[in-house]
Amino acid sequence: MTEPQSTSSFGYSAAANRTHRQPISEMMVLALQNPSLVSLAAGLVDYDSLPTQAVRTLADSILSDTDHARAALQYGTTEGYKSLRHELLEHFCRLDETDHAGLGADIDNIVVTSGSQELLYLITQTLIDPGDIVITGYPSYFVYTGTLASAGATVRCCEMDENGVIPESLDALMTELAAAGEIDRLKAIYLVTYHQNPSSITLAEERKPQILEIIEAHQPAVPHKILLMEDAAYRELSYDASAPFSFRKFDTTDRVAMLQTFSKPLAPGLKLGYGLLPKDLAEQVILQKGNIDFGTCNLAQHITAEALASGIYAKHVAKVRAAYGEKCQVMLDALDAELGEFRPDETTWTRPDGGMYVWLTLPEDIDTGPDSVLCAAALKHGMIYVPGEFCFPNDPGRVKPKSKIRLTFGLASKEQIREGIRRLAVAIKEVNG
Amino acid sequence: MTEPQSTSSFGYSAAANRTHRQPISEMMVLALQNPSLVSLAAGLVDYDSLPTQAVRTLADSILSDTDHARAALQYGTTEGYKSLRHELLEHFCRLDETDHAGLGADIDNIVVTSGSQELLYLITQTLIDPGDIVITGYPSYFVYTGTLASAGATVRCCEMDENGVIPESLDALMTELAAAGEIDRLKAIYLVTYHQNPSSITLAEERKPQILEIIEAHQPAVPHKILLMEDAAYRELSYDASAPFSFRKFDTTDRVAMLQTFSKPLAPGLKLGYGLLPKDLAEQVILQKGNIDFGTCNLAQHITAEALASGIYAKHVAKVRAAYGEKCQVMLDALDAELGEFRPDETTWTRPDGGMYVWLTLPEDIDTGPDSVLCAAALKHGMIYVPGEFCFPNDPGRVKPKSKIRLTFGLASKEQIREGIRRLAVAIKEVNG
Numbered sequence: 105m106t107e108p109q110s111t112s113s114f115g116y117s118a119a120a121n122r123t124h125r126q127p128i129s130e131m132m133v134l135a136l137q138n139p140s141l142v143s144l145a146a147g148l149v150d151y152d153s154l155p156t157q158a159v160r161t162l163a164d165s166i167l168s169d170t171d172h173a174r175a176a177l178q179y180g181t182t183e184g185y186k187s188l189r190h191e192l193l194e195h196f197c198r199l200d201e202t203d204h205a206g207l208g209a210d211i212d213n214i215v216v217t218s219g220s221q222e223l224l225y226l227i228t229q230t231l232i233d234p235g236d237i238v239i240t241g242y243p244s245y246f247v248y249t250g251t252l253a254s255a256g257a258t259v260r261c262c263e264m265d266e267n268g269v270i271p272e273s274l275d276a277l278m279t280e281l282a283a284a285g286e287i288d289r290l291k292a293i294y295l296v297t298y299h300q301n302p303s304s305i306t307l308a309e310e311r312k313p314q315i316l317e318i319i320e321a322h323q324p325a326v327p328h329k330i331l332l333m334e335d336a337a338y339r340e341l342s343y344d345a346s347a348p349f350s351f352r353k354f355d356t357t358d359r360v361a362m363l364q365t366f367s368k369p370l371a372p373g374l375k376l377g378y379g380l381l382p383k384d385l386a387e388q389v390i391l392q393k394g395n396i397d398f399g400t401c402n403l404a405q406h407i408t409a410e411a412l413a414s415g416i417y418a419k420h421v422a423k424v425r426a427a428y429g430e431k432c433q434v435m436l437d438a439l440d441a442e443l444g445e446f447r448p449d450e451t452t453w454t455r456p457d458g459g460m461y462v463w464l465t466l467p468e469d470i471d472t473g474p475d476s477v478l479c480a481a482a483l484k485h486g487m488i489y490v491p492g493e494f495c496f497p498n499d500p501g502r503v504k505p506k507s508k509i510r511l512t513f514g515l516a517s518k519e520q521i522r523e524g525i526r527r528l529a530v531a532i533k534e535v536n537g
Numbered sequence: 538m539t540e541p542q543s544t545s546s547f548g549y550s551a552a553a554n555r556t557h558r559q560p561i562s563e564m565m566v567l568a569l570q571n572p573s574l575v576s577l578a579a580g581l582v583d584y585d586s587l588p589t590q591a592v593r594t595l596a597d598s599i600l601s602d603t604d605h606a607r608a609a610l611q612y613g614t615t616e617g618y619k620s621l622r623h624e625l626l627e628h629f630c631r632l633d634e635t636d637h638a639g640l641g642a643d644i645d646n647i648v649v650t651s652g653s654q655e656l657l658y659l660i661t662q663t664l665i666d667p668g669d670i671v672i673t674g675y676p677s678y679f680v681y682t683g684t685l686a687s688a689g690a691t692v693r694c695c696e697m698d699e700n701g702v703i704p705e706s707l708d709a710l711m712t713e714l715a716a717a718g719e720i721d722r723l724k725a726i727y728l729v730t731y732h733q734n735p736s737s738i739t740l741a742e743e744r745k746p747q748i749l750e751i752i753e754a755h756q757p758a759v760p761h762k763i764l765l766m767e768d769a770a771y772r773e774l775s776y777d778a779s780a781p782f783s784f785r786k787f788d789t790t791d792r793v794a795m796l797q798t799f800s801k802p803l804a805p806g807l808k809l810g811y812g813l814l815p816k817d818l819a820e821q822v823i824l825q826k827g828n829i830d831f832g833t834c835n836l837a838q839h840i841t842a843e844a845l846a847s848g849i850y851a852k853h854v855a856k857v858r859a860a861y862g863e864k865c866q867v868m869l870d871a872l873d874a875e876l877g878e879f880r881p882d883e884t885t886w887t888r889p890d891g892g893m894y895v896w897l898t899l900p901e902d903i904d905t906g907p908d909s910v911l912c913a914a915a916l917k918h919g920m921i922y923v924p925g926e927f928c929f930p931n932d933p934g935r936v937k938p939k940s941k942i943r944l945t946f947g948l949a950s951k952e953q954i955r956e957g958i959r960r961l962a963v964a965i966k967e968v969n970g
Contacts, residue, residue, distance in 0.1 A: 112762060113761060113762060113817060114663075114664060114724070114761055114762045114764050114815070114817065114818055114821075115664060115669070115724045115759075115760070115761030115762070116663060116664060116761075116821060117662065117663060117664055117665055117666045117669075118666050119662055119663075119666075119825070120662070120663045120664070120821050120824070120825065123821075123824045123825060123827075123828060124824070125824060125827075126827060147612075148611060148612050149611065149612070151607050151611065154606070154607050154610045154611065155610070156600055156603060156606035156607060156610060157600075159600055159606070159610060159836075160596075160597065160600035160601060160606070163593075163596045163597070163600060164593065164596070164597060167589055167590075167592055167593035167596060168593060170589060173587070173589035173592070173593070174584050174587050174589060175806075176806050177587045177588070177589060177592060177804040177805070177806035177807070178581060178582065178584065178587065178804075178805060178806055179580075179581050179582070179800070179805040179806070180806065217830075218651050218829075218830040218833070218834065219830050219831070219832075221828075221829070221830050221831055222829055222830045225828055225829045225830070229550065229552055229553070230547075230549060230550060230552075230553045231547060231548060231549060231550055231553070232550055233550045233551050233552075236548070236550075247827075247831065250827070250828060251828040254825075254828050291547070291548045326548075327548070328546060328547055328548030328549075329545065329546060329547045329548070331547050367612070371610040371611075371836075372610070372611060372612040372835070373609050373610035373611055373612070373613065373834070373835035373836045373839075374610070374834065374835075374836060375830070375832065375833065375834040375835065375836075382547070384546060384547065385547055388547075388549060388553050388556075391553070391556045391557070391558060392552070392553065392556060392687075394556075394558075394559060394680075394683070395556060395654075395658055395683060395684040395687050396651075396654070396655055396658045396829065397650075397651040397652050397654050397655045397658070397808070398652070398654055398680065399652075399808065400651070400808065400834075401651065401806070401807065401808040401833075401834035401836075401837050402805070402806035402807075402808065403592075403804075403806045403807060403808075403834075403836070403837060404834050404836060404837065406806075
């Protein structure tokens with residue numbers, strides 16, 4: 105909405121005026137219009153490993169029992185189905201190899217939402233006024249970057265290396281904010297800590313207590329508690345099933361909100377996310393949710409509670425991990441074969457041990473942006489990728505790198521992965537030549 | 538959040554500070570704690586008429602077909618499942634006995650949401666800045682009143698009679714706003730037009746073109762288009778299956794947003810709402826939805842699309858109508874028997890021809906509020922109701938009536954309805970004595 109409003113237009117809000125189409129949507133439209141295009145851009149999940157039989161069995165078991173069926177088809181509660189929240193609390197405990205006390209949590213800390221995106225939105229709506237500051241990694245998950253922009257947040261970013269956000273970078277940024285008299289607007293720090301979208305980098309466990317200490321050290325300068333949002337969407341997708349403990353395990357001041365989702369490890373069509381939140385934040389988030397939808401799809405919650413309780417979920421996650429591990433290897437092999445000898449000092453990519461993404465860095469003179477020669481060439485040769493610049497928030501202190509690419513092997517078949525990388529390599533060499 | 542914030546508290550937003558617990562939540566907690574309590578308060582739906590077998594059959598049909606199952610368990614699109622949106626467009630046409638041109642709509646006008654509450658929220662978030670004005674009926678749906686308060690809207694209200702909002706009252710209010718120099722802040726008019734929650738009153742069809750003309754007459758004083766939100770949640774619950782045409786049928790200036798839901802006529806556990814919106818509003822609403830959840834539970838959408846396409850939905854709605862018609866009669870008979878001779882000139886109630894509510898007016902000296910002697914007496918005798926004052930927005934120009942009660946026969950069995958009304962009558966007579 106950059107045009108002046110007229111009587112032919114409704115009276116849009118400031119939030120609407122700050123809300124823009126996700127840059128990736130144009131590419132998704134292209135992909136839909138052209139089925140022969142290989143998309144290594146779309147963040148959809150692998151079709152073959154969707155739990156069609158498991159969900160069928162679970163749904164039938166619920167819907168064939170009159171009482172259970174009626175409960176699943178009636179209104180639920182805003183915070184979520186109680187049995188599911190019990191299962192989720194135990195699930196968090198299992199992942200962190202601890203108990204309720206170890207997480208400082210009981211069932212009232214657990215919230216179920218319409219995907220983890222809704223929980224991201226709810227926390228944002230609960231905390232952020234225009235001009236408030238949120239710190240993220242650089243790069244960061246781009247859908248949430250859009251949500252922050254819509255809320256009017258100022259986003260500042262930390263440097264990352266192969267072990268995730270660098271604690272010293274966070275410390276330096278908070279010191280800079282304090283020196284500029286801006287740290288009182290800092291509301292939250294948002295980190296995607298496992299197999300990050302887009303970089304596939306996992307934050308090293310030993311950095312977690314360090315980061316909490318840095319926040320603690322700066323806390324006295326801030327008139328409210330600083331929230332640490334740990335987005336653990338890909339936590340269960342480590343190919344070898346191992347993963348660092350969460351921030352919550354090291355959190356002695358109840359400032360960590362954990363966000364997880366069933367979209368990647370189970371099925372996005374169930375649209376279920378969940379979180380373990382400090383209790384006062386949970387209460388406020390639930391009040392906001394009361395305004396938005398007063399509860400998440402109850403049938404999906406009942407199905408998922410049964411999936412957890414029956415062990416079907418645990419079995420399925422193992423299958424999903426294996427599937428992505430194989431597809432990741434196919435992509436890495438294809439990159440080695442197609443780009444292994446292409447300006448090797450300047451062309452690098454991450455080697456994920458989990459998740460759905462490979463983060464490719466090209467020589468600095470090759471622009472990967474949506475209006476670049478490379479992007480047009482890739483399209484001409486029949487493939488699309490996500491330009492890396494979409495994944496860097498608008499940090500007023502930084503210039504976006506221009507030669508990165510996010511590749512995903514989530515949806516594409518092994519053959520499509522090979523063919524997509526082949527086409528990308530042809531385009532890169534053409535542009536380089 | 539009325540307390541000053543300290544470092545033990547996160548930094549809550551202005552929206553969070555404007556968001557309060559729904560007044561009805563305390564009563565719901567009471568009802569849960571005391572199972573012998575008869576609740577004529579909770580807006581849940583009838584258990585017996587939930588479509589357990591139908592949903593089982595539909596879910597099994599979808600989940601046993603691999604391609605269909607995979608589509609239902611994959612990510613969907615933000616605006617909703619295309620086949621469902623096609624079905625919904627035809628459904629709107631059938632209800633208004635017209636075609637696409639008659640509604641001025643095609644599939645791009647249709648949005649699917651997590652219940653109609655999410656659509657109410659999305660429109661509010663899209664249009665309302667703090668201080669903007671929304672006009673509603675008096676009374677109005679109280680959950681949405683809370684959403685408007687959270688958005689910082691100023692709510693102004695129109696008088697209603699047994700045919701719904703009185704057009705002259707709307708005209709007078711808009712004239713008052715214009716005279717006060719405030720009409721430029723008027724963003725939307727929100728009306729629950731069929732079997733209104735809480736009054737059960739349906740807006741008479743002949744008033745619809747009149748109301749549109751009144752808005753049109755005031756439009757030149759407003760720098761943006763005024764939206765008319767028609768909340769038609771109970772549209773399909775007329776006991777005799779007849780209902781007025783919608784505002785959209787009379788809308789020549791594309792200012793009407795229609796909101797409907799599957800929660801009442803099918804199953805709230807599917808959590809599906811939908812709307813037919815002016816296209817530019819639909820686009821903005823979808824951008825907001827991209828921030829909130831980027832799509833509604835896909836499995837529920839596939840089930841509901843099949844319910845519509847197969848005719849199962851139409852059959853089920855007929856069953857639901859009959860069930861509520863019977864339960865309504867039970868409540869009316871019980872009220873006649875228990876309160877027919879109680880101060881009859883001052884004790885009245887609506888006689889619904891659809892929906893789930895009876896709106897009871899007691900003599901003016903009997904306060905029905907949550908802290909009233911009557912409310913305590915009703916609780917003591919084992920029943921709860923919704924105090925009518927919860928259903929009146931905080932209109933700065935009005936004093937809330939204190940002697941109204943919302944009764945619902947949605948959840949209660951026929952026996953519970955009779956017993957609940959008996960207990961209420963005992964409490965009323967005790968308080969009166």
